[in-house]
Amino acid sequence: MWGDAALVAAKDLRLELRSRVVTNQIAPVAVVVLMLFGFGLDADVGVLQKVTPGLYWVTVLLMALLAIGRSVDAEATAGARDMLRLSGLDPAAIFLGKAAALVAQLLVLEAMLLMGVSLFFHATIKGYVLVFVAGLLGTVGLASIGTLYGALTGGTDSKQTLLPLLFLPAVAPVLLGAVRAFEGAFGTNPHPDDGWPWVRLLGVVAIVYTAVGTLAYGPLLEGSDPA
Amino acid sequence: MWGDAALVAAKDLRLELRSRVVTNQIAPVAVVVLMLFGFGLDADVGVLQKVTPGLYWVTVLLMALLAIGRSVDAEATAGARDMLRLSGLDPAAIFLGKAAALVAQLLVLEAMLLMGVSLFFHATIKGYVLVFVAGLLGTVGLASIGTLYGALTGGTDSKQTLLPLLFLPAVAPVLLGAVRAFEGAFGTNPHPDDGWPWVRLLGVVAIVYTAVGTLAYGPLLEGSDPA
Amino acid sequence: MKHAGFIYGSYALTFGAVVVYAVRIKARARKLAKDLAPKDQRWM
Amino acid sequence: MAPVVWLRSAVSVLGRFPALAGVTLDASPGEIVLVQGPNGAGKSTLLRACAGLVPVVRGEAIVLGIDLVADRLPVRREVAYVGHASGLYDEMTVADNVTFWSRAAGLSRDISAASVMASMAIAARLADVPVGKLSAGQKRRVSLALAMSRGSMLWLLDEPHAGLDADGRDLFDAAVRHAARELGVCVMLASHELERAESLADRTITLVGGTVHAAPAAENAPAPQVGAVEPQVTHVG
Amino acid sequence: MAPVVWLRSAVSVLGRFPALAGVTLDASPGEIVLVQGPNGAGKSTLLRACAGLVPVVRGEAIVLGIDLVADRLPVRREVAYVGHASGLYDEMTVADNVTFWSRAAGLSRDISAASVMASMAIAARLADVPVGKLSAGQKRRVSLALAMSRGSMLWLLDEPHAGLDADGRDLFDAAVRHAARELGVCVMLASHELERAESLADRTITLVGGTVHAAPAAENAPAPQVGAVEPQVTHVG
Amino acid sequence: MNSPVPEKFAGTSASRSTQVLGAVAIVGLALVTFLGLAATGEDQDQKNYYRIMYVHVPSAWLAYTCFGICALASAMYLYKKTQWWDLVAGASAEIGVLFTGLALATGMLWGKVTWGAYWRWDARLTFTALMFVMFLGYVTMRRMPAPFEVRAKRAAITGLIGVVNVPIVHFSVNWWRTLHQQATVLRPDTDVKIDGLMLFTLLLSFAVFHVLYVWLMIHRFRLGYLEDQVESHGLERAIAERQAEARGPVPVGAGQGSGQ
Numbered sequence A, B: 001m002w003g004d005a006a007l008v009a010a011k012d013l014r015l016e017l018r019s020r021v022v023t024n025q026i027a028p029v030a031v032v033v034l035m036l037f038g039f040g041l042d043a044d045v046g047v048l049q050k051v052t053p054g055l056y057w058v059t060v061l062l063m064a065l066l067a068i069g070r071s072v073d074a075e076a077t078a079g080a081r082d083m084l085r086l087s088g089l090d091p092a093a094i095f096l097g098k099a100a101a102l103v104a105q106l107l108v109l110e111a112m113l114l115m116g117v118s119l120f121f122h123a124t125i126k127g128y129v130l131v132f133v134a135g136l137l138g139t140v141g142l143a144s145i146g147t148l149y150g151a152l153t154g155g156t157d158s159k160q161t162l163l164p165l166l167f168l169p170a171v172a173p174v175l176l177g178a179v180r181a182f183e184g185a186f187g188t189n190p191h192p193d194d195g196w197p198w199v200r201l202l203g204v205v206a207i208v209y210t211a212v213g214t215l216a217y218g219p220l221l222e223g224s225d226p227a
Numbered sequence C: 001m002k003h004a005g006f007i008y009g010s011y012a013l014t015f016g017a018v019v020v021y022a023v024r025i026k027a028r029a030r031k032l033a034k035d036l037a038p039k040d041q042r043w044m
Numbered sequence D, E: 001m002a003p004v005v006w007l008r009s010a011v012s013v014l015g016r017f018p019a020l021a022g023v024t025l026d027a028s029p030g031e032i033v034l035v036q037g038p039n040g041a042g043k044s045t046l047l048r049a050c051a052g053l054v055p056v057v058r059g060e061a062i063v064l065g066i067d068l069v070a071d072r073l074p075v076r077r078e079v080a081y082v083g084h085a086s087g088l089y090d091e092m093t094v095a096d097n098v099t100f101w102s103r104a105a106g107l108s109r110d111i112s113a114a115s116v117m118a119s120m121a122i123a124a125r126l127a128d129v130p131v132g133k134l135s136a137g138q139k140r141r142v143s144l145a146l147a148m149s150r151g152s153m154l155w156l157l158d159e160p161h162a163g164l165d166a167d168g169r170d171l172f173d174a175a176v177r178h179a180a181r182e183l184g185v186c187v188m189l190a191s192h193e194l195e196r197a198e199s200l201a202d203r204t205i206t207l208v209g210g211t212v213h214a215a216p217a218a219e220n221a222p223a224p225q226v227g228a229v230e231p232q233v234t235h236v237g
Numbered sequence F: 001m002n003s004p005v006p007e008k009f010a011g012t013s014a015s016r017s018t019q020v021l022g023a024v025a026i027v028g029l030a031l032v033t034f035l036g037l038a039a040t041g042e043d044q045d046q047k048n049y050y051r052i053m054y055v056h057v058p059s060a061w062l063a064y065t066c067f068g069i070c071a072l073a074s075a076m077y078l079y080k081k082t083q084w085w086d087l088v089a090g091a092s093a094e095i096g097v098l099f100t101g102l103a104l105a106t107g108m109l110w111g112k113v114t115w116g117a118y119w120r121w122d123a124r125l126t127f128t129a130l131m132f133v134m135f136l137g138y139v140t141m142r143r144m145p146a147p148f149e150v151r152a153k154r155a156a157i158t159g160l161i162g163v164v165n166v167p168i169v170h171f172s173v174n175w176w177r178t179l180h181q182q183a184t185v186l187r188p189d190t191d192v193k194i195d196g197l198m199l200f201t202l203l204l205s206f207a208v209f210h211v212l213y214v215w216l217m218i219h220r221f222r223l224g225y226l227e228d229q230v231e232s233h234g235l236e237r238a239i240a241e242r243q244a245e246a247r248g249p250v251p252v253g254a255g256q257g258s259g260q
């Protein structure tokens, strides 16, 4: 199973390396989005700094959506889904592999974005460890939810269901926790708690969704193309 | 030509009605983003109200990006592009039709978002006419720029993501004008001008890009499949 | 001078970038020209 | 009669690969030409080049009196092309697809979706089924029916028999024969089902490595009339 | 020998449409069975049901000793299936695709991509071309080569000849014959190229409207051995 | 069309004219450096930081020139459809990206010393950055493989749209009153406000940067032409190879095309 997961992750990363979409194209977009945020809120620097963690994670969410779109598109055609189902790959391995590839790509993006934020938004990082841990856990959470979400929306028929609405309650705690943790790390949190308690939330969500994904991906991959 | 445009618009809307991607997938994302900002800034209602127009339009922009991706995807397969090229439809009509369908979808989303904003962010709309006109013109600008760049970047190997790279910079004036106009309409503008001057900017951008798109869509559709 | 680093740095950055760019396009031209007959190397 | 398709040393490039490496070919009105050859020989590319979907970058190409080297766009609305992929909107029903594409092609509103479907004997119950749910052959029938309804004088059909059942093949062959014999349509088809295709075709051209390997007749027609084009011989290779 | 495919009044539903409306069928090891029938008859659905891609909702189905009604997932990794669409990654090169799918299928690392490609005579120059750029027939060859390399005892091939050139067909037919005769593989193929397919097949089954219309031999084999399944007769329609 | 290249310059993108231009540019830059860093006096409130101006401002203006020429050449391409105009547009845009990047970088250094931060949310800064990204997109787009006419037409349209950014950047300080320096030299009322030697140095720098531009343009244009030439020679070779493949042994089953 771990071997299979590595195989799938390597495949997804190879697709990315061939197209370089994330590195060459999504990354600049992230920067532009940040600029638009910055300019849209330029009125006063105080507000900007206050909302920096929120803007950061919303940008990450957008990047994640684009990256997930790519990851899903790779298996979007009916033929590709069949191949995957017949491949003999354990669905859990497919899930873990795809999520891992997504985490790798997102982490690179986030590191870049963090530099952008500290340069353009004058964010000063006070807790590096907190940023790192919260970033990692938040990313794992986003990636596993995203991969699940992708399986839900990838098949043609499920588009007509309300399943994608599940995305909403799932992703909200991750983003919220991550924003709060970053507020702690950037020292912009008005509350005295320093962000670490939120990391626990992020950790729980990451673990839960990774577990749910590992178990549920099979049935989802299964059910997503009834025709 | 108007008939052709209506034909294309009706087709795109019909595809949306059948797949419900915008309503089921894009709308929830918008809600997540709004909630995120809401929670992030709830501590201080003053700040929240001050940045509401900015957050509103940034959210609209994100949704527009996703909806445009969807609109481009409809014609993304090699076969569909061929059919469109061979169809005898005037490219200008294809552009106008696709942009119009996009405007229709975005307006629905924006109306929902506006309700969300006034409910959750306690935004009070003082100038309904201003909101309506600025919203409409801003949306037309977004949709025409998006459709244009969709053609520019569609069909290449890296479809969805080169799009934003070119689209976002062009869209900055729209975003800016719309935010300022909404600040006027929400009464949160620190400056005394009430937002109408910005509507002029929005109008100019909408007209310019609709004109450019009508003229340039043919060559772009043409060029977009290098293989 | 106060902040001399920034002032000299900006000059160095500007000239340095231009030099790097110039060297790169010239080298690339040299490399490509190797595979072409002299008559095919120039527009005019 | 002036040839409908007139190619002289035509070259087309996909990526950096010269899929057509100098094709010389004439096809006249009313003629059914079979293009055969091994996989990757360039059959599909040849049909796509004639449809104005792929640029001709060297040589000369005049199709339906339009010079493709100068401007290939006008030819697109004049031809009826069916490729390997259907290009129909999978999420829209058969009837909606047929209506949309017929209107787009400027077909009269009198021609109903049902009558287009009937031309390839597509069951009426399928009208409300999304195209994505159809079987391979059913989808093929829709594509062929749409192409044949365009009233074009040049049909470019890429493996039209693939996916069709015995009835469908007979129906299709009859339609092609009728179009060629009665209406003077020029039909070019690529196929690997040689027996069936050869019995339908008037002439067979073998494409190998992007060039015509063996054509029974020498291609010697003069260049057909075109707006303002001087026939200049630019043989390559 | 126990049949590899053993269906009794099997029903499969696509959306609300019973694409298989009660199919009874046996296929033994070493047998080549041709499934023919009009468009939309359910041939593809039959093959997909046997591959475990479409559920059997009524009747009985035992494939490779696995009861599909109870749990169809385990059969998937046991069969070699080639459908209408290729399912390869268009953006990845041929070699990368072949390597990925072979590894995924658990093939030994000793089997190189080149050797898989060679089994369908895919030109070595194509190894580095993205699959999306291949011609229809070249893509088909890759799919077939991959399926045939899986070492499966049941091959389910949906219109395998479509797109293949003359050489490719000969190569493919020889591979199928070899597998059936020498290795005892059971091959089921759907096809509309009746002459070619019938000469290859041992037996032809005609499917019409989701049921077997005419099978030369009565299907009378007893249910093959399965883990813990009681053969319960649930005939429908 | 092709005239022989002098022996001396074969295999390079240089020529007599570029040698002369290059020499002028080097001397000019040396002069600007001397005047800018040593000869000119201190500014009252800017102290010495303003010296960055002599590279920052000409870089920004040259970027305008580059994108202007790119747009002009793009329009000419759409009108004439010749490779020459396409190459000019591509070369000019690429150099424009370089100098926009330099204006940004030097502006950020300047900002750090005067405003205390590398970046401020100012209209000119934002739009300059957006202009940079847009033309970066333009350059990326030109590199994507596509048939010449297709790529050229697309690039031309993108270039024409992109140039709209130039007036936006230029007038942004008037439209959105903000931090960045208002027009000092190119003011609507021509009442120039700065000291004579400073002004001379700035104008000299402006001129020298444009000489540099011409030099870069010639080299970049020739490189672009070489790239196209190599591509088209590669095509000739590929065509020949494919024809050879066709003349080789006829594949079984493919050769017996007989017709009637």
Ligand code: HEM
Pocket: F053, F056, F057, F060, F061, F103, F104, F105, F106, F107, F108, F110, F111, F112, F114, F115, F118, F119, F124, F125, F128, F129, F169, F170, F171, F180, F181, F182, F183, F184, F185, F186
């Ligand atoms: C990242 C930061 C900066 C960027 C992107 C930037 C960009 C530009 C651009 C595009 C121009 C050309 C304007 C025109 O004439 O249309 C310009 C001019 C100029 N900049 Fe900056 N700039 C930056 C920072 C600064 C700073 C910090 C200063 C000094 C306080 C400064 C002083 C000037 C001056 C004096 C001019 C000439 C103004 C004129 O005559 O129009 N810039 N800058």
Ligand SMILES: Nc1ncnc2c1ncn2[C@@H]1O[C@H](COP(=O)(O)OP(=O)(O)OP(=O)(O)O)[C@@H](O)[C@H]1O
Pocket: D014, D015, D016, D017, D019, D037, D038, D039, D040, D041, D042, D043, D044, D045, D046, E126, E129, E133, E134, E135, E136, E137, E138, E163, E165
């Ligand atoms: N980007 C590319 N790089 C290399 N080769 C390419 C590229 N794009 C296309 N090709 C080659 O160009 C040829 C295209 O041929 P085409 O599709 O016209 O073949 P065909 O005669 O229709 O074959 P088939 O019988 O398989 O349908 C193929 O050999 C393909 O490998």
Ligand SMILES: Nc1ncnc2c1ncn2[C@@H]1O[C@H](COP(=O)(O)OP(=O)(O)OP(=O)(O)O)[C@@H](O)[C@H]1O
Pocket: A227, D126, D129, D133, D134, D135, D136, D137, D138, D163, D165, E014, E015, E016, E017, E019, E037, E038, E039, E040, E041, E042, E043, E044, E045, E046
């Ligand atoms: N959602 C649906 N609604 C109605 N009919 C459907 C639906 N999904 C599939 N069908 C029908 O089910 C049948 C599927 O048949 P299948 O694809 O197995 O045919 P086939 O025998 O392989 O045909 P072909 O020769 O054309 O490949 C078709 O008649 C199709 O119209």
Ligand SMILES: [Mg+2]
Pocket: D043, D044, D045, D158, E135, E136, E137
């Ligand atoms: Mg083909």
Ligand SMILES: [Mg+2]
Pocket: D135, D136, D137, E043, E044, E045, E158
């Ligand atoms: Mg089928």
